[in-house]
Amino acid sequence: xxxxxxxxxxxxxxxxxxxxxxxxxxxxxxxxxxxxxxxxxxxxxxxxxxxxxxxxxxxxxxxxxxxxxxxxxxxxxxxxxxxxxxxxxxxxxxxxxxxxxxxxxxxxxxxxxxxxxxxxxxxxxxxxxxxxxxxxxxxxxxxxxxxxxxxxxxxxxxxxxxxxxxxxxxxxxxxxxxxxxxxxxxxxxxxxxxxxxxxxxxxxxxxxxxxxxxxxxxxxxxxxxxxxxxxxxxxxxxxxxxxxxxxxxx
Amino acid sequence: xxxxxxxxxxxxxxxxxxxxxxxxxxxxxxxxxxxxxxxxxxxxxxxxxxxxxxxxxxxxxxxxxxxxxxxxxxxxxxxxxxxxxxxxxxxxxxxxxxxxxxxxxxxxxxxxxxxxxxxxxxxxxxxxxxxxxxxxxxxxxxxxxxxxxxxxxxxxxxxxxxxxxxxxxxxxxxxxxxxxxxxxxxxxxxxxxxxxxx
Numbered sequence: 001x002x003x004x005x006x007x008x009x010x011x012x013x014x015x016x017x018x019x020x021x022x023x024x025x026x027x028x029x030x031x032x033x034x035x036x037x038x039x040x041x042x043x044x045x046x047x048x049x050x051x052x053x054x055x056x057x058x059x060x061x062x063x064x065x066x067x068x069x070x071x072x073x074x075x076x077x078x079x080x081x082x083x084x085x086x087x088x089x090x091x092x093x094x095x096x097x098x099x100x101x102x103x104x105x106x107x108x109x110x111x112x113x114x115x116x117x118x119x120x121x122x123x124x125x126x127x128x129x130x131x132x133x134x135x136x137x138x139x140x141x142x143x144x145x146x147x148x149x150x151x152x153x154x155x156x157x158x159x160x161x162x163x164x165x166x167x168x169x170x171x172x173x174x175x176x177x178x179x180x181x182x183x184x185x186x187x188x189x190x191x192x193x194x195x196x197x198x199x200x201x202x203x204x205x206x207x208x209x210x211x212x213x214x215x216x217x218x219x220x221x222x223x224x225x226x227x228x229x230x231x232x233x234x235x236x237x238x239x240x241x242x243x244x245x246x247x248x249x250x
Numbered sequence: 251x252x253x254x255x256x257x258x259x260x261x262x263x264x265x266x267x268x269x270x271x272x273x274x275x276x277x278x279x280x281x282x283x284x285x286x287x288x289x290x291x292x293x294x295x296x297x298x299x300x301x302x303x304x305x306x307x308x309x310x311x312x313x314x315x316x317x318x319x320x321x322x323x324x325x326x327x328x329x330x331x332x333x334x335x336x337x338x339x340x341x342x343x344x345x346x347x348x349x350x351x352x353x354x355x356x357x358x359x360x361x362x363x364x365x366x367x368x369x370x371x372x373x374x375x376x377x378x379x380x381x382x383x384x385x386x387x388x389x390x391x392x393x394x395x396x397x398x399x400x401x402x403x404x405x406x407x408x409x410x411x412x413x414x415x416x417x418x419x420x421x422x423x424x425x426x427x428x429x430x431x432x433x434x435x436x437x438x439x440x441x442x443x444x445x446x447x448x
Binding site for chain 2: 143145146148149151152155
């Protein structure tokens with residue numbers, strides 16, 4: 001869980017230098033734009049309202065898809081852990097969602113719905129099986145002997161959930177979220193690139209590709225990476241805080 | 251007020267193996283009853299049925315309806331991420347910290363009140379689980395080989411504490427150690443006497 005000190009400044013600078021030398025060697029802004037130009041272009045983009053509207057458009061939809069998947073996946077996992085038939089019913093569905101390529105879902109969704117909210121559906125579909133599987137594993141890992149103990153002492157259901165179930169489930173939930181957060185961004189933006197909903201980051205990325213505007217392409221890619229990382233850090237920080245609060249007994 | 255718990259014609263099978271058959275037993279309320287049998291004879295199964303954790307194949311139990319139970323299991327069954335005090339408060343939330351600390355000191359646990367139980371020795375964990383059961387509000391207490399793993403000096407101290415705290419309470423105690431049963435002043439029954447066939 002602890003990822004501190006994994007990214008070192010010197011390592012980042014090293015790879016930036018490699019990038020700079022490679023672009024100097026190729027000497028073509030269309031093939032590989034130097035990092036300085038990307039940062040300059042990003043600075044220009046950030047001064048426009050369109051940039052922030054695009055970021056907000058994509059961020060809000062991916063966050064919504066992710067949140068819906070977290071809630072749905074957790075609820076389904078709880079139901080599946082209690083009712084075997086639900087678990088059996090969901091097993092093929094989860095397998096299909098996990099194994100069908102994201103591009104197939106995107107194309108199918110474009111046939112069925114408009115592209116405007118495509119990234120919500122795609123990030124939802126990518127995150128759902130990860131959350132479902134991990135939360136179900138977490139519930140399964142709860143010590144049955146402790147549940148029996150709670151039954152004998154007649155500990156209230158609320159306390160059983162808070163003190164016996166949640167501490168066991170949360171590490172599974174945390175690791176599921178850390179995997180799913182990055183994936184929701186990758187899949188969500190890919191959906192926008194294919195579906196090109198107006199005013200999205202994916203649309204800007206696609207336009208940059210069409211017009212061979214490599215500085216824009218790199219700048220938007222950097223925006224996606226930073227937004228994805230920032231979103232991941234914020235969500236994981238909130239989960240960690242929740243875990244610490246849960247550990248404190250009232 | 252019910253003055254006794256009656257177990258009548260209780261039978262338990264695992265697959266086709268008979269654990270006990272047509273067992274009859276009466277547990278007078280307010281007394282300590284000890285059931286003795288060698289390991290693997292079905293003592294724990296009997297306790298689990300009485301606690302409602304398992305179903306008997308046939309027979310009946312009367313007099314336990316609405317009773318509050320407390321238990322020391324063969325395993326400690328403590329929440330590893332919690333401290334000793336938190337484990338006790340999980341079961342009895344109304345207990346205040348100073349009361350728990352005072353009782354813990356009587357069992358030689360004063361130094362480990364706020365330590366996660368995962369860091370405690372086997373003997374300390376056992377004492378925490380005994381304390382958790384004794385401090386809970388209960389009508390009937392089940393003790394399943396509660397002194398297992400305690401050294402002789404600590405065992406004497408804990409047994410005296412258990413005897414003091416369970417005076418006038420309904421206690422069902424299972425063990426294979428006769429000395430332990432006598433020390434608690436329990437009425438002793440052999441499981442084989444209660445059951446028709448083992």
